[in-house]
Amino acid sequence: MATEWSQWPRRHSRAVDVVIAVLLCAFATYASRLADHGPAEGPVVVRSASLAVFGLSALASLALLWRRRFPRTVLVVTTICGVVIGALGFEISVFTTGAAFVAAYSLGLWSPDLYTAKVAPVISGAVLLVTSLFHNFVPVVTGGRVTLVAAALVAGAFAEAGRSRRNYLAALHARAQLAERTREEEARQRVGEERLRIARELHDIVAHHMALAHAQASTAAYLLRSQPDQAQEMLDQLAGTTSAALRELKATVGLLRDDGSDAPLEPTPGLAQLPDLLTSFERTGLTLSLSITGAPRPLSPGADLTAYRIIQEALTNVTKHAGSAAATVRLVYSRLLLTISVTDGGGPAAEYGGGEPDWDGNISEHQGYGLIGMNERAVSVGGQLHAGRRPDGGFEVTTELPLEPPPLEPPKTPDREDKT
Incomplete structure (x- = not known):
């Protein structure tokens, strides 16, 4: 009144x-x-x-x-x-x-x-x-x-x-x-970032499982006549691979349809699931060796997921493109950084991510989405990635991730003209 x-x-x-x-x-x-x-x-x-x-x-x-x-x-x-x-x-x-x-x-x-x-x-x-x-x-x-x-x-x-x-x-x-304008712009930016994140997740999931499924199906077809028992075992593994792919796709795409329900979600992948990841690649015939230097330390959730996805993408590239059937994964923990290296013996037909990256780690758009996605993931958590051929043969992907999350940038103060 x-x-x-x-x-x-x-x-x-x-x-x-x-x-x-x-x-x-x-x-x-x-x-x-x-x-x-x-x-x-x-x-x-x-x-x-x-x-x-x-x-x-x-x-x-x-x-x-x-x-x-x-x-x-x-x-x-x-x-x-x-x-x-x-x-x-x-x-x-x-x-x-x-x-x-x-x-x-x-x-x-x-x-x-x-x-x-x-x-x-x-x-x-x-x-x-x-x-x-x-x-x-x-x-x-x-x-x-x-x-x-x-x-x-x-x-x-x-x-x-x-x-x-x-x-x-x-x-x-x-x-x-x-x-209001800033809030709308921030909302659009967050939507764009979320779309990019989901696109990366989908790319990693599809590329990883499709590469494994292709390798298992090819191996089963090769062994079907001469060794039917091993071929049957490989087909059983193929069914497990496709089931895992469907589960991960459902969990990722389900984020787009989140209605606030309390349905259980799959845990976010991280280095804790690294042994299972390596086992899935070994089932395709890839020989892997894992070495860890330094005392393992926990990473932030974003860096942990980034480390897992980079290793997954690098091994997927080895399975699809490398002429070698062996690869080495190295984890080096220092006081501030986790250095991850994925190396393979290489081969004459090896092409990673659709192109030939420079040894200094410069990733360009014409080199495909695999290396670009790995590089963007590393940068998003404050790290850096290098990829290229080694002088003695083979291919290596090396990334350095901070063990602590990067500091947040202070918000920008609008100019005096914007305030009035």
Whole structure:
């Protein structure tokens, strides 16, 4: 209820202006009958109501109806009306020239020129004060002149307060709009990052399991006539590989349909599942060796998943592209980093990720999505990746991952222009 009443003057500004105009005209007409005879006697009625004062007051009050659109013109008109009232021999006070001070407040509040908004009301008050001195210099200090000075100060103070509040609300509105735009941009960025993350997961899952399934199916086809028992065993492993692929695909794609249910999810892969990963590759006939240097230390969840996926992708490339049937996985733990190396013996037909990366680790787009995905995963957790052929033959993928998560960047402070 209180909020509705506080908004009523703003919604009915024209009615408010009419009420103010009528009251000021009535006050000015009545005050023109009074004369100030000093502190002893005070204001007393010395004359009857003047039709001229009523006409000038009505003109000044009527001009206030346009004080929002033409504040400078209205201030000039109301000031001239006050001067004419004084020239006719009537006492100039805040009551007889109230319209001029309302116009001064309006100019200080709505004028686009800040200098004019501060100087024009002072000039108007000074003109009215000087006019009152010409009319009756003695005594200098009268109640009417004190009210003139006080009214000028109050009008300026209220105008400055109103302007400051309006600017503050405008700044709040602009800041809210900026926050809304920033929130929408951040939401779009997060959606893009999530899509990229899911695309990487799908690529790794599909590439890994399809490579294993292809190797197992090829081996089973080769052994089907000569060694049917081993071929049957390989087909059983193929069924397990495809089942695992379906489970991981369901868990990953299920993130896109998350409805907030409490259905159990598959655990996020990490180095704890590394033995199972190596076993799945060994079933395809790939000979693997694992070496760990240094005391194993836990990684952040992001770095742990990144390490697992990089090893998985590197071994998948070995299975698909390398001419060698052996590979070596090395984990080196230092005080700050985990260095992972996946090396194979290579072969004449080995091509990794669709291209030939440089030895310095520069990964370009024309080299396929496998190496690009590994590089992006490493960079996303604050690490770096190098991939290329070794001088003595073979291919090696080396990545360095921090054991501690990288520090977050402080949020950028909007420029001063954005704040206002």
